[in-house]
Amino acid sequence: MATSSIHVPGADPVDDSRSFLSRLRNGDEIARLITFLFAASVVLITVMLVYELWIDSSLARQKFGLAFFVTKLWDPIAEQFGAATFIYGTVVTAGVALLMAIPLGIGAAIFLAELAPQKVSDPLQFFIDLLAAVPSVIYGVLGVFIVIPMMRTFIAPTLKATLGFLPLFQGPAYGVGFLTAGIVLAIMVIPYIISVSREVLLSVPRDQREAALALGSTRWESTWKVVVPFARTGIMGSIFLALARALGETMAVTMVIGNTPSISSSLFAPGYSIAAVIANEFTEATGDLYLQSLIQLGLVLFLLTFILNGLARLLMLLTAARGSGTGRA
Amino acid sequence: MKRLSGLLVLALALAGVMLAQGGGLINGAGATFPYPIYSKWFDQFHKANGAQINYQSVGSGAGIKQVTEGTVDFGASDGPMNDDQLKAYRAKNGTGILHFPTVLGAAVPTYNIPGVNETLNFTPDALAGIFLGRISKWNDPAIANANKGVNLPGNDIVVIHRSDGSGTTYIWTDYLSKVSGDWKDKVGKGTSVNWPVGLGGKGNEGVTGLLKQTPNSIGYVELIYAAQNKINYGTVKNLAGAFVKADLASVSEAAAGASKTMPEDFRVSITNAPGKTAYPISSFTWLLIPEKFKDATKRDTIKNFVKWAITDGQGDAEALSYAKLPKEVVDKELKALSKVQ
Numbered sequence: 188m189a190t191s192s193i194h195v196p197g198a199d200p201v202d203d204s205r206s207f208l209s210r211l212r213n214g215d216e217i218a219r220l221i222t223f224l225f226a227a228s229v230v231l232i233t234v235m236l237v238y239e240l241w242i243d244s245s246l247a248r249q250k251f252g253l254a255f256f257v258t259k260l261w262d263p264i265a266e267q268f269g270a271a272t273f274i275y276g277t278v279v280t281a282g283v284a285l286l287m288a289i290p291l292g293i294g295a296a297i298f299l300a301e302l303a304p305q306k307v308s309d310p311l312q313f314f315i316d317l318l319a320a321v322p323s324v325i326y327g328v329l330g331v332f333i334v335i336p337m338m339r340t341f342i343a344p345t346l347k348a349t350l351g352f353l354p355l356f357q358g359p360a361y362g363v364g365f366l367t368a369g370i371v372l373a374i375m376v377i378p379y380i381i382s383v384s385r386e387v388l389l390s391v392p393r394d395q396r397e398a399a400l401a402l403g404s405t406r407w408e409s410t411w412k413v414v415v416p417f418a419r420t421g422i423m424g425s426i427f428l429a430l431a432r433a434l435g436e437t438m439a440v441t442m443v444i445g446n447t448p449s450i451s452s453s454l455f456a457p458g459y460s461i462a463a464v465i466a467n468e469f470t471e472a473t474g475d476l477y478l479q480s481l482i483q484l485g486l487v488l489f490l491l492t493f494i495l496n497g498l499a500r501l502l503m504l505l506t507a508a509r510g511s512g513t514g515r516a
Numbered sequence: 517m518k519r520l521s522g523l524l525v526l527a528l529a530l531a532g533v534m535l536a537q538g539g540g541l542i543n544g545a546g547a548t549f550p551y552p553i554y555s556k557w558f559d560q561f562h563k564a565n566g567a568q569i570n571y572q573s574v575g576s577g578a579g580i581k582q583v584t585e586g587t588v589d590f591g592a593s594d595g596p597m598n599d600d601q602l603k604a605y606r607a608k609n610g611t612g613i614l615h616f617p618t619v620l621g622a623a624v625p626t627y628n629i630p631g632v633n634e635t636l637n638f639t640p641d642a643l644a645g646i647f648l649g650r651i652s653k654w655n656d657p658a659i660a661n662a663n664k665g666v667n668l669p670g671n672d673i674v675v676i677h678r679s680d681g682s683g684t685t686y687i688w689t690d691y692l693s694k695v696s697g698d699w700k701d702k703v704g705k706g707t708s709v710n711w712p713v714g715l716g717g718k719g720n721e722g723v724t725g726l727l728k729q730t731p732n733s734i735g736y737v738e739l740i741y742a743a744q745n746k747i748n749y750g751t752v753k754n755l756a757g758a759f760v761k762a763d764l765a766s767v768s769e770a771a772a773g774a775s776k777t778m779p780e781d782f783r784v785s786i787t788n789a790p791g792k793t794a795y796p797i798s799s800f801t802w803l804l805i806p807e808k809f810k811d812a813t814k815r816d817t818i819k820n821f822v823k824w825a826i827t828d829g830q831g832d833a834e835a836l837s838y839a840k841l842p843k844e845v846v847d848k849e850l851k852a853l854s855k856v857q
Contacts, residue, residue: 263681264704335729361674362729363715442725446679446716457715463679467718470575471681471707473601 237489244483246475255483261448263468268480270487272448276365276458277491280440281433283369283454284376288429291373292380293415293422299381300388301410312385319378327442330371335362335443342366343455358453363445366454371439376429383428387421388414423503427496434492437462461488542814545572546579546592549621549683549738550801553836554592557821557829564824567817576683577707583804584608589814591804594621594683595690595707596783611808614856615782616822616849617800619830620771620839622739622762623688624749624797628727629654629669636750637662637759640788640796643752644696646673646734648703649713654732662753669732676726676735679716681707687799688736691787739767740837754796755788766795767839775844782849798839808857819856826850 251258251268258269295315299308343360350356391414399409415422445457446467461484472478551573558569574582576593583591584605596615597605605613625638642658645651651658655668678685689705703709715730717723720741727735739762742749751759760766773791778784788796803822809815826849830840841849 260710262710263708264706264710331725331729339729359672361715363726441679441718442722446718447711447714459716467680467716468708469681471577473577473580473707 237486240482240486240489244479244486247479247483250476251480255480256487259448259450261464263472263474263477266474266476268476270461270484272450273459273461273464273484274487274491275450276368276444276448277434277460277462277488278495279365279454279458280368280372280444280460281430281495283366284372284433285426285430287370287373288377288380289426292377292425292429293384295377295381296384296388296422296425297410297415300385301414302406312382315378315381319382323375323436323439324442326371326375327439329374330367330439330443334367334370338362338364338367338370338455354452355454358451358455360455361445361457363443364453364455364457365444365451368440368444368458368460369454371443372433372436375436375439376432379429379432380425383425384418384422387418387425390421391417420503423499427499430495430499431492434488434495435462437466441466461485461491542567542569542590542817543572543588544569544579544590544592544803545574545582545588546804547576547594547683547801548573549594549740550592550619550838553619553833553838556832556836557825560829560832561821561824565817565820567821569817569821575681576686577681580804583613583806589809590806590818592618592802593804594799594801595686596785596802597804609806611806614805614807614852615802616805616826616852617771617782617802617841617845618825619833619841620767620786620798620800621683621687622767622770622795622798622839623684623691623736624739624742624762625734625736625752626724626727626742626747626749627734628731629671630731631669632666634663634666635748635761636666637753638750639753640691640695644692644699647675647677647692647712647714648696648698649675662759671732674730674733675711675714676723676730676733677711677714677716678719678723678736680718680722682719683707683799683801684720684736684738685709687787687797690785690799691797694785694788739763743837752796754792754794755790756792756794758792760793760795762795762797764834764837764839766793767798768842770794770796770798771800771839771845772842775842775848778845778848780852782845782852805856807855815856819853822853823850 247255247268255268255270256274257271258267259271260267260269261272262268299311303311339360339362343356346356347360395413395417396409399413400406404412440460441463444460444463446459446463447457448459448464449456451458465481465484469478469481472481551571554571554573558571562568571592572588576595579588579591579593580597580601582588584601586609591613597613602613625643627636636659639658639662642651642656642662645656645658652673653670654673655670660666660668686705686707689699689703689709692703693700693705703712715726717726717735720737723735723737724741724745724747727733737747737749741747749762751761754760769791770786770789773789773794774784774786782800782802784800786798786800789798805818805822809818826841826846830846833840
């Protein structure tokens, strides 16, 4: 049936093309070719993206050079542009978000996959998938109406009273700022970590658990020492996904971060992220240098994602070499 | 067979789109601030004359860029094009571009101080001082002296500004540049600036949202936004020394005051305009029309539209909270329209 549908009527193949055509008739070759094209297009899009960003930011690169990365000033009137404050804001908010989301997310995934009865686990998973599909602007609204007032009236005063000796928790708290953005981002990325980690944990072969239990370990020991290490690559994958989302998130961040380019040791201080400034200023950017600096910020974000992902992967390789029981996962 | 007919439908649809574009559809792009009235005007103009004008509210900066690159037939902007931009336009297109004011807008100071429900008066010095970060307490004499009888707290002022590039910011910073030498030197005017202090909110709604969430804050929003959302805002002391609350009449008055000194190309800032009842933080918004058109039909349609918008079309302005053009300006524009060829 498959052969008849792709039969080439009237074709009179010459000798050397006969084998190719016969393979074509086979269908496998076509499937291979088409899927290869799809896979290649992903690479092509990435390359084109970098190329476009690179070409369209040439003016800014010439003018500011490497100083672009360390300059704090962002002044559209004087046409002086630097990315330092935005890089700082992007890294800090994503870092705060992951610090909160990783333990919460993995803990919840372990509960759902290993400990909860299916009656509880399945409906919960439904809600988590729902959370993952909520548009980011909704999380921004949540941030504006719930997290910001909570930050000003409760979270910040409590942190100041208990951990106020740390520079991280000093200075005036307006409600908006790095910590608020980090919390909103954490809420946004937790569903990704839970969903992916749960799937990975569930796919750990049953005999691994049974072997651990048969050796006399408790339920928790079998989960923590056998199942989780077995699934660690997949769990790390979920964290990469969360990191990528946190770095690139635009709408929710710009609604709660304060949109002030500054570097401050305090997490209460308002800041700015790369994605947020691009979204805010791109449409009204007059002047080539201004526009190109914004495009170069896009390139920086690309680079940042690349580097942080690389570092995370390196960390995984290093710990995998040291750790035990990772098996073939 | 099914696939073939699918392709055929697609090809027909594409051809249809191309035909529609060839058939006298006029494209414009630019400022978001006048979008509500422009879309109403285009709709009414279409009903009356059958001409299709398509407008994308992509922002003033993008509007200037697109008209310069020739991807649209006309642009629109909340701030006039500067000399460099005019030069760039001429270099690219071999002809000039003209500015036509259409309606007026204004930026108003709005605040959230717990316990203060009165309408506050702001002097130019107070506004510049607050936004420069020099005046940091609400009970500073610069604010208190203009507001006798109001019980102002000694709390720190939180400044809130727009984070996105916007025409409102342009008007606001243009005004501050005129009334404060320090502001002019240190910050300057533009759709986005390097703010000395404060938090940024995206859009009028972002500024208002932050303002409501932050006690002791001050920010600025478009007059239209404040009026439609019933947000209370302060008065500003004008050049004549009177504290004026922004409304349609006081904004039009600012334009009338400035019309005597109106330059031929209409590129004029009317912030801090003379006139006893003029509101000082007002501005025109402009259509950017190329001097020469290759397509005579397009040229005539656009000219007809501008003529209609600044005369009959003005009747729609106030219902949408835009201030009307004063008659002097309309007469001047009608004359200038003949320059479009």
